[in-house]
Amino acid sequence: MSIIEKALTTKKATREAFGDEIVKLGKENKDIYVIDVDIAKSCKTSTFIKELPNQHINVGIAEQNAAGLAAGLATTGKIPFVSTYAVFGSLRMAEQIRQEVCYPNLNVKIACSHGGLTPANDGGSHQAIEDMGVLRSFPNMTVIMGADYQSTRKLVEQAAKINGPVYLRFTRDKVPMLYDETEEFTIGKAKQLKDGKDIAIIANGDTVHLALEATKELEKQGVSVKLLDMHTIKPIDRDAVVECLELGRIITVEDHNILNGLGSAVSEVVAEEGKGKVKRIGVQDQFGQSAPYEKLLELNGITVENIVRTANEML
Amino acid sequence: MEVTEMKNISIEELKEKAIEMRQTAVTMIHKAQSGHPGGSLSAADIMTALYFKEMNIDPKNPNYEDRDRFVLSKGHVCPIQYSALALLGYVPYETIYTLREYGSPFQGHPDMKKCPGIDISTGSLGQGLSCGVGMAIAGKRDKKDYRVFSLVGDGECQEGQIWEAAQTAVKYQLDNLVVFVDNNRLQIDGFCDEIMPLQDVEKKFEAFGFETKRIDGHSMEDIVETLDEIRELKNGKPKCIVLDTVKGKGVSYMEDIAEWHGVAPNDEEYQQAMEELAGGLK
Numbered sequence: 153m154s155i156i157e158k159a160l161t162t163k164k165a166t167r168e169a170f171g172d173e174i175v176k177l178g179k180e181n182k183d184i185y186v187i188d189v190d191i192a193k194s195c196k197t198s199t200f201i202k203e204l205p206n207q208h209i210n211v212g213i214a215e216q217n218a219a220g221l222a223a224g225l226a227t228t229g230k231i232p233f234v235s236t237y238a239v240f241g242s243l244r245m246a247e248q249i250r251q252e253v254c255y256p257n258l259n260v261k262i263a264c265s266h267g268g269l270t271p272a273n274d275g276g277s278h279q280a281i282e283d284m285g286v287l288r289s290f291p292n293m294t295v296i297m298g299a300d301y302q303s304t305r306k307l308v309e310q311a312a313k314i315n316g317p318v319y320l321r322f323t324r325d326k327v328p329m330l331y332d333e334t335e336e337f338t339i340g341k342a343k344q345l346k347d348g349k350d351i352a353i354i355a356n357g358d359t360v361h362l363a364l365e366a367t368k369e370l371e372k373q374g375v376s377v378k379l380l381d382m383h384t385i386k387p388i389d390r391d392a393v394v395e396c397l398e399l400g401r402i403i404t405v406e407d408h409n410i411l412n413g414l415g416s417a418v419s420e421v422v423a424e425e426g427k428g429k430v431k432r433i434g435v436q437d438q439f440g441q442s443a444p445y446e447k448l449l450e451l452n453g454i455t456v457e458n459i460v461r462t463a464n465e466m467l
Numbered sequence: 468m469e470v471t472e473m474k475n476i477s478i479e480e481l482k483e484k485a486i487e488m489r490q491t492a493v494t495m496i497h498k499a500q501s502g503h504p505g506g507s508l509s510a511a512d513i514m515t516a517l518y519f520k521e522m523n524i525d526p527k528n529p530n531y532e533d534r535d536r537f538v539l540s541k542g543h544v545c546p547i548q549y550s551a552l553a554l555l556g557y558v559p560y561e562t563i564y565t566l567r568e569y570g571s572p573f574q575g576h577p578d579m580k581k582c583p584g585i586d587i588s589t590g591s592l593g594q595g596l597s598c599g600v601g602m603a604i605a606g607k608r609d610k611k612d613y614r615v616f617s618l619v620g621d622g623e624c625q626e627g628q629i630w631e632a633a634q635t636a637v638k639y640q641l642d643n644l645v646v647f648v649d650n651n652r653l654q655i656d657g658f659c660d661e662i663m664p665l666q667d668v669e670k671k672f673e674a675f676g677f678e679t680k681r682i683d684g685h686s687m688e689d690i691v692e693t694l695d696e697i698r699e700l701k702n703g704k705p706k707c708i709v710l711d712t713v714k715g716k717g718v719s720y721m722e723d724i725a726e727w728h729g730v731a732p733n734d735e736e737y738q739q740a741m742e743e744l745a746g747g748l749k
Binding site: 227232248251252257 | 587600631
């Protein structure tokens with residue numbers, strides 16, 4: 153059964169994928185470390201703490217120190233995963249990541265739950281809408297957000313194998329499970345969910361399932377859609393974007409500010425190629441507020457309906 | 468091995484080395500016409516004792532796993548660290564004439580990817596000590612005997628992250644970590660006490676749970692005696708040695724003058740500095 157025909161009935165937060173995968177990785181490799189900053193429970197590292205205490209460090213509410221400490225560990229051959237919320241993991245420790253992780257190109261992973269608008273009821277202070285853009289601008293950094301549980305597990309596993317800094321972003325809330333265990337993912341390579349001839353939709357993270365629903369709707373209307381899961385926004389899969397340009401029209405969808413995230417990364421390629429048109433769907437350069445997650449998406453037009461409408465406008 | 472020979476160096480020989488260290492640092496800053504002489508000179512004596520006597524390091528094998536680590540948290544005083552690396556042969560001595568030049572291993576601030584013997588890149592104040600804590604935790608977990616030494620500035624202790632690192636060092640009982648505070652009482656804008664008083668830095672570290680001591684940071688006798696005392700002190704506590712120092716120490720016109728934080732001497736000033744330094748500390 154193709155992913156287009158599959159009914160999306162099961163849901164799981166992608167932070168669970170990190171929590172599960174990191175235990176597996178830690179058991180396989182004693183150099184894998186987790187550094188928590190007090191929020192282990194909500195970052196899903198509790199099992200790691202219980203089963204691998206000698207590979208765990210909790211520095212308390214001190215994110216900047218966590219990043220530097222991880223860099224120090226990495227110089228001795230450890231593979232530390234700093235686990236926190238995306239807003240802190242990208243901004244509170246941004247300069248420490250820049251100076252002590254990216255500048256010396258050390259093998260540190262920043263693994264963040266609560267990406268995008270998913271910490272919805274926590275309000276605007278906790279919703280990370282700039283994180284991927286900030287970290288995308290640091291040399292040496294790889295920036296990833298998996299679309300669902302299975303793909304996130306695979307991407308965490310691969311991130312551990314890359315020798316260098318990686319930023320991984322997870323959802324706090326449950327998102328539909330799209331992929332089977334057997335699906336393979338490669339960091340830096342877009343996952344094509346469907347080929348098409350009329351328009352390309354490129355989404356990432358928790359918006360991939362929305363793009364998938366929109367694709368189903370558009371297909372019903374007779375529009376042929378090419379759909380990509382761009383789980384890695386840096387390095388962006390340039391070849392995949394260039395292939396989309398053969399269709400001339402691209403819609404990007406992301407749970408991130410429309411500035412500096414997936415839409416920007418795709419637009420950079422498109423502008424340099426000098427052909428084709430891009431419409432960006434994402435957070436409309438505005439802070440969030442406490443509200444149900446779906447309501448926040450709606451306030452920013454990150455909806456199936458808006459994707460369909462935008463596609464029809466472009467055709 | 469060279470390392471063993473260094474261990475037997477006498478205090479008099481260390482004082483001679485400190486003269487070479489100071490002259491080398493001032494020479495590279497003069498050649499570059501850029502760099503930080505004040506803090507390099509206040510840190511010269513502890514750096515000499517660490518690099519020529521105390522640390523278990525091998526210039527021929529800079530990255531060997533069991534080496535002691537050094538973290539220059541106040542990264543801007545790297546000329547004094549580069550002097551040690553050049554004098555010990557980590558790089559050819561002539562490298563000192565390339566400070567801050569394109570392609571040089573001697574970058575404006577320490578770069579572990581470009582210079583052998585640099586254990587971590589630093590330069591943004593307040594961050595290095597956290598890296599040292601990470602190295603020390605790894606040493607403990609891996610049951611290694613190496614120690615981690617870190618030099619922080621007194622002005623640098625205005626950064627909150629220093630204290631985040633300090634509390635972590637205590638929690639993880641890092642008695643393999645030694646923090647030296649270069650207490651030269653000056654920062655770029657003037658006296659620390661006027662910019663942002665640090666109060667009693669020794670008491671602060673003590674209150675955090677460190678084993679502390681305060682000594683004359685320009686007395687080689689006191690430095691060596693203190694390093695001897697703490698070498699085998701495995702009491703579950705990280706160590707903090709507050710070094711009372713003078714910014715610009717050894718060059719009369721630089722001493723205690725904030726303006727010499729980050730200014731290079733001209734030719735005339737350079738000649739005077741070299742002559743004064745040749746006589747050793749008074």
